[in-house]
């Protein structure tokens with residue numbers, strides 16, 4: 001069984017500096033990817049003045065840049081990939097956001113205690129990287145002060161088939177990283193148990209994109 005440390009090392013190997021540069025250049029040309037744009041759309045309209053964001057597995061940081069451009073006060077990127085964090089760090093420095101951003105390498109469930117609670121937490125295409133959705137979502141619900149937004153895969157036959165192909169690919173590459181398809185129903189129930197209600201839902205195939213608000 002792959003441990004979470006091995007799993008994060010695997011993520012670091014796969015989401016590496018080369019992938020980060022490719023995605024960053026694409027972002028500069030075309031803006032955020034489709035599911036990411038939906039996350040942003042769900043949060044647009046919020047007053048972000050004096051608000052903070054933790055962007056978990058934020059990759060090259062598209063949500064963080066949008067948040068700061070809209071007047072957000074502080075962002076923290078927590079990512080298992082050093083390559084992505086490096087790219088995000090460079091972008092923040094180039095844009096004069098050095099004092100409004102911070103970047104932490106590692107598994108968010110272990111690193112949350114190194115940062116203050118945030119008003120917003122985003123997990124864009126991250127829960128599918130994580131073996132135990134209960135761990136990552138529960139920790140996130142406790143860490144957020146107001147909103148949690150996430151994109152995660154639909155759980156039908158096609159997603160499971162794609163996941164199996166993905167797992168085989170990583171096995172052949174001898175990379176301990178594995179993709180996961182979790183139960184959509186159970187994820188939604190967990191948010192409810194944690195005192196959150198869903199305030200937005202979109203589909204960006206094969207992703208569900210949802211925003212939850214803390215109510216209890």
Ligand SMILES: C[S@@+](CC[C@H](N)C(=O)[O-])C[C@H]1O[C@@H](n2cnc3c(N)ncnc32)[C@H](O)[C@@H]1O
Nearest residue numbers: 011015057058059079080081107108124125129
């Ligand atoms: C599929 S990429 C998504 C990147 C970006 N959010 C996007 O949508 O383009 C998943 C990201 O989550 C990170 N990641 C995976 N598991 C993580 C964990 N437990 N804690 C922090 N980051 C994690 C990976 O390193 C990678 O950067």
